[in-house]
Amino acid sequence: MDPVIFSTSIASDLKKVLSGISFSQLFVLTDQNTEQHCLPKLKSIFPSDTVFKTVSAGEKNKNLSTCTDIWSAMTKAALDRKALFINIGGGVIGDMGGFCASIYKRGIRFINIPTTLLSQVDASVGGKLGVDFEGLKNHLGTFNEPETVMISTEFLTTLPEEELRSGYAEIIKHGLIQDKSYFENLSIENWENQNWMELIQHSVGIKKQVVTSDPKEAGLRKVLNYGHTIGHAFESHFLDGPKHLLHGEAIAIGMICEGYLSHKKLNLSANELNIINKTFLSIYGKISFAESDFGPILDLCLQDKKNEGSVLMFSLLKKIGDCSYNIPVSRDEIKEAILYYQNLDLS
Ligand SMILES: NC(=O)c1ccc[n+]([C@@H]2O[C@H](COP(=O)([O-])OP(=O)(O)OC[C@H]3O[C@@H](n4cnc5c(N)ncnc54)[C@H](O)[C@@H]3O)[C@@H](O)[C@H]2O)c1
Ligand SMILES: O=C(O)C(=O)C[C@@H](O)[C@H](O)[C@H](O)COP(=O)(O)O
Numbered sequence: 001m002d003p004v005i006f007s008t009s010i011a012s013d014l015k016k017v018l019s020g021i022s023f024s025q026l027f028v029l030t031d032q033n034t035e036q037h038c039l040p041k042l043k044s045i046f047p048s049d050t051v052f053k054t055v056s057a058g059e060k061n062k063n064l065s066t067c068t069d070i071w072s073a074m075t076k077a078a079l080d081r082k083a084l085f086i087n088i089g090g091g092v093i094g095d096m097g098g099f100c101a102s103i104y105k106r107g108i109r110f111i112n113i114p115t116t117l118l119s120q121v122d123a124s125v126g127g128k129l130g131v132d133f134e135g136l137k138n139h140l141g142t143f144n145e146p147e148t149v150m151i152s153t154e155f156l157t158t159l160p161e162e163e164l165r166s167g168y169a170e171i172i173k174h175g176l177i178q179d180k181s182y183f184e185n186l187s188i189e190n191w192e193n194q195n196w197m198e199l200i201q202h203s204v205g206i207k208k209q210v211v212t213s214d215p216k217e218a219g220l221r222k223v224l225n226y227g228h229t230i231g232h233a234f235e236s237h238f239l240d241g242p243k244h245l246l247h248g249e250a251i252a253i254g255m256i257c258e259g260y261l262s263h264k265k266l267n268l269s270a271n272e273l274n275i276i277n278k279t280f281l282s283i284y285g286k287i288s289f290a291e292s293d294f295g296p297i298l299d300l301c302l303q304d305k306k307n308e309g310s311v312l313m314f315s316l317l318k319k320i321g322d323c324s325y326n327i328p329v330s331r332d333e334i335k336e337a338i339l340y341y342q343n344l345d346l347s
């Protein structure tokens with residue numbers, strides 16, 4: 001069975017899925033927003049002994065302390081190894097809940113119901129699970145696939161616009177790394193009004209094709225990380241402060257900086273670099289930061305999972321729709337790329 005179900009009637013489809021799985025008990029994880037906006041769409045179908053657990057929302061709670069809280073709730077409920085864990089939420093809940101399920105009693109099965117655009121187009125597929133640690137993105141984690149992923153655009157109706165916009169960055173990424181015509185057909189000026197299901201299905205198709213050929217990121221899968229070396233560094237650096245960036249906003253910055261590196265190191269044409277810059281700047285604008293931010297952001301890049309020893313390895317574009325990986329980049333070149341972003345003209 002294809003583990004990804006595109007649903008137009010999420011409650012009845014989940015009921016059907018559950019009737020086909022034998023489990024001892026259900027454990028349902030939400031965050032405070034998905035408890036309010038998404039759980040009510042499904043609650044009536046859960047058996048009366050279902051255990052519900054809600055955690056605080058957002059990236060700053062994607063950590064071991066929240067995992068401990070989740071594992072305590074699972075233990076208190078005496079979940080056995082035939083229990084089924086259901087994640088209802090965005091990428092934070094999917095990554096962290098999947099991780100908690102995969103570790104508890106050496107692993108119980110889980111289902112993902114992604115409720116943000118970002119988690120539907122990207123985090124839904126590929127089995128990357130984990131949490132942040134000591135300020136580093138997804139530093140602790142594992143690969144493990146859910147039993148099923150159920151995607152419904154019904155959830156997007158309550159999603160704040162900035163979260164929709166954040167998810168759109170991963171859609172643009174999919175075009176840039178693998179599919180030029182997908183990128184060219186995105187209506188950037190009118191990005192809020194799209195046929196979301198069509199885009200989700202296309203993005204999931206691209207992602208599936210990549211992760212099927214390289215599930216554990218030995219090689220090709222690194223292309224999905226375009227924009228993420230520098231993007232994750234920005235996301236981590238600004239996590240606790242007033243300039244907090246959503247994942248998609250951070251990787252949009254990363255994709256501009258890494259577009260510059262692509263131009264410098266792989267001859268991405270000036271014209272295509274300009275198109276990439278205009279695309280991201282028109283949707284995400286520009287953030288400003290100080291000279292004092294550079295050092296910590298560069299240090300964070302040193303911890304990227306694609307690096308080999310002390311060599312920083314990037315995924316960069318040869319042209320739009322064609323991404324290479326394992327490209328060594330020096331600390332000075334990263335600094336130059338961030339300066340390039342800082343000096344870009346918004347007009
Ligand atoms: N595993 C992967 O392959 C993968 C891929 C991409 C991103 N990620 C990770 O995903 C995370 C980002 O995911 P995200 O953008 O979904 O963030 P998120 O999970 O924090 O969700 C964003 C916000 O939207 C709220 N929300 C979720 N669904 C809602 C709904 N339907 N209505 C109203 N509010 C809703 C959440 O409570 C949260 O406040 C990052 O941690 C990133 O590292 C993982
Ligand atoms: O699925 C992948 O592989 C990706 O790199 C997709 C990214 O969009 C996603 O943000 C992922 O969580 C990043 O993984 P990491 O290995 O850089 O932590």
Ligand SMILES: [Zn+2]
Nearest residue numbers: 122170247251
């Ligand atoms: Zn991402």
